[in-house]
Amino acid sequence: MTSHQALTQAPIQGLTFKLPDSDSVQSDAATQILTEPAIAFLSALVSRFGPEVDTLLAQRERDQQAYDKGQLPDFDPATQDIRDGEWQVADIPADLLKRRLEITGPVDRKMVINALNADVDVFMADFEDAQSPTWNGLIEGQLNLRDANLGTISHHDSERGKHYELKPDPALLIARVRGLHLPEKHITWQGKAIPGALMDFSLYLWHNHVARAERGTGVYFYLPKLQHSREAAWWSEVFTFSEDHLGLARGTIRATVLIETLPAVFQMHEILHALRHHIVALNCGRWDYIFSYIKTLRAHAEYVLPDRQVVTMDKPFLNAYSRLLIATCHRRKALAMGGMAAFIPSKDSADNEQILAKVKADKEREFANGHDGTWIAHPGLAPTVKAVYQQHLGDADNQLGQLREQDGEMTQADLLAPCSGERTEQGMRANIRVSLQYIAAWLSGKGCVPIYGLMEDAATAEISRTSIWQWITHAQKLADGRTVTRELFNQLLEEEVAVVRAEVGDSRWQAERFELAVKLFGELTVAEQLSEFLTLPGYQQLD
Template identity: 60%
Template sequence: MQQTAERPSTAASSSLEIKANPITGQERVLTEGACALLQALCQEFAAEVDTLLARRKQRQQSIDAGALPDFLPDTQSIRDSDWKIRGIPKDLLDRRVEITGPVDRKMIINALNAGVKVFMADFEDSLAPSWEKLIQGQVNLQDAVRGEIEYTAPETGKHYQLCDDPAVLVARVRGLHLPEEHLLFNGKPIPGCLFDFSMYFFHNYRQLLAKGSGPYFYIPKLESHLEARWWAKVFAFVEERLCLQPGTIKCTCLIETLPAVFEMDEILYELRSNIVALNCGRWDYIFSYIKTLKNHADRVLPDRQQVGMDKPFLSAYSRLLIKTCHKRGALAMGGMAAFIPAKDPEVNAKVLERVRADKELEARNGHDGTWIAHPGLAQIALEIFDDYIGKERPNQLHITRDVDAPILAAELLAPCDGSRTEEGMRLNIRIALQYIEAWIGGNGCVPIYGLMEDAATAEISRTSIWQWIRHGKSLSNGKLVTKELFCNMLTEELAAVKKEVGEQRFTHGRFIQAASLLEEITTADELVDFLTLPGYRLLTA
């Protein structure tokens, strides 16, 4: 990225500085009004993000020293008292199947046309946040909200446009930990989430409200109710500034970190004016389990492929989320089916069988809806949730799970059985290697070996190996997992990937840089919190 002082005349604030060359569409996004809102949000709330991130580190230090996460004694009264969220808009009451994906133009059209209830347009784990991708994504969503989005594929001439009844649009912003290096406020990079939120909200809230919907958001990576309180203040500030009724902005929070699962009641309470649902972000949750308990040798996970929702610690997480949400009048969303339909009928039958088992478990537990990553899975997911919910009901809020025994911290932290295999370790390396290569090249949503991978699954792949090295674990064949073993395997798997993708793709790609970054973060003495942070340096270089 070239650093430049140039910026459009519409962004006239002396405190907000754009550090990127102007690109097509920027004038539609960085308007005077949008930048004024962003500046006001940065002035009021940006500094507190540093405080919240510092608090994360302090809690992690305690866990690293031997403590285990638990429910908070100071907020027992919130968990025990009788209260409910403000309410759920009509167009968010039925969310039985949601599709997710990045904000690419063609993908937005296909997702909105997929026949599902909701499309989550993702500025987070499935987007590599280059300046061009961010601006184009905001422009694409403006066009989608206005019903004007169209796309013609240059290679085939095929034309894409919206159907008459598209899915409800929800935007996922970036997590608190991710900065936006292209925009400085008083000389410092702003929180990426404030950019994503303010640009989508400002340009679309009038049109969304006019057609009976509203400004809806997914909030990722929360680790505490204090972070939820920060978001509640952001929403209230914007609603008051724009003279909107309190609760106009609606959000769904992903419970995808281990600390957050112990504060679900409190998160719902802090955001009770705006929140409508919690979501089981299962892949990030597994990643967070590894990261949070990284120093606890008795809680090392096996091969990623063996860690399914039937494992006790994940089953407890799902059931507690449902019970908590329904007690408070909020929807409880299930997790992602990352499978991609296969062209081979026999292989595809096995894919659909696994998707069916996963979605039936979620529906049977009482989830109100689920996630898919590919339109080809919409029909089977809808059929399953139609069977369990019934077409006459919008959701399963009537399933309270009141008769369940209390779910204790020990269940949420239970060690996971399974084996660590050489095949699993090598697969982790190939997945992480290919995903990182794609991400630093600008693509955050990548089909790899029949799965739609995003940052969360790559995080599991590399942190699993780090944890095995950290605690001197052995593979099922007796090999001790060491830095040396990993580096040898990385060299071999890099050669295997080169053979898979071909000489030309490998030569013109960034696989060597990806391998270097993967080695750096996997062999580091201290676990790197997010691969997207060092990856961002390569993305913006």
């Protein structure tokens, strides 16, 4: 094993570690996870595949520049043969065929146990949007998932006097790694921060492939924020190299790709084809998809969105996205996963009745469309969602036979259809309040946060700040006739800062770095150029 102190003294396998100060528990986690063989495997992946990430990200920038100059995302004529061809992805492993209900959350130890014990089919353990990427949080998360796969994970909460351990037959565990855009600043190769995605992937695969093989299963991942099939092809090469390097059978590694960027919806056949030996499903990552719709079309005034609260899945561009994903996946014999219900059950019976009615309506739309499964953020929603999928699926594991032939061809116009709805002062104020609370929590190491009855992750803050930026940039009118300007935003920001501070109290305001959150949110929202991700400048503030 490699000691925490040794990691900071000299490069190991070509990797240089620049770690924050840690207490003994955190140092112990690093010692168990950052073993010399694990570091050697990470180094092999970084040296071989890391440089191409820069090329992929540079192409993203060129694509965005084309959109800013007037082009719109569309289906690629050069890959028409892939879309027209008759091919299918590799057969789906038996334990991945039934994913009717999945719960998601960060890799915190207690939350991992609770999620695996929930009445769901799958737990997606999230190193990305639901996890603030502090060094200690990521490393301890790897340790938690290792222990979960071994079946030995437990947690004792001394403050509450509660003990947590796995129940028999827990949910299937799938890990979501960070997106390609996110670096890992604590580890460098040739002087450059390595891709966070490779760190998350390599450490999880290294520490868990043996335990999972002993249980007769593979190693399963969610891949976020892909924008093009060239990125899927990169992941396919990473998977193939890793299986060969570790002596694993082809297809031991399986992936579900989130279609949560606007460019990717035009590349779904191509993404499935590029990953056809390893992919099992696509997922409607709808909150990030809304964020990407704003960001991708930021130069196009005709596509400005209304209040975030009214941009729901019944809007034409979102409903088309869901239906096309189902048709595409089922044609290729891949699963089509639905989106997140972020509600948190309420202790007030009247409020809870309304919450569950909204969840029920949302999930009925998804399963009626033909989705094979869906997401929740809180186990208290499971009974409501189970009743819905049982109504639509009965005893079936999925709806792979639902081909949506009634839809006909889905066009670029269907997928880009402008969204109706008002832009209001109250919508702006709500965006400000939620963003401040989420960003402050994220900067304090918490990536999954209950705010006003919803379990929020980074996507909410991204939608909120880009929405206001879009309104300012295109001088949009509010419902009361006022034009949205930087001056109006700064006025509302100042007022909502006072509201949030009163709500959370001075002690929490100081503890959760709210002042930094106000500065970061304010600067990004009024900037001349839209920042791609708030988590990139925010990450520089984390340990």
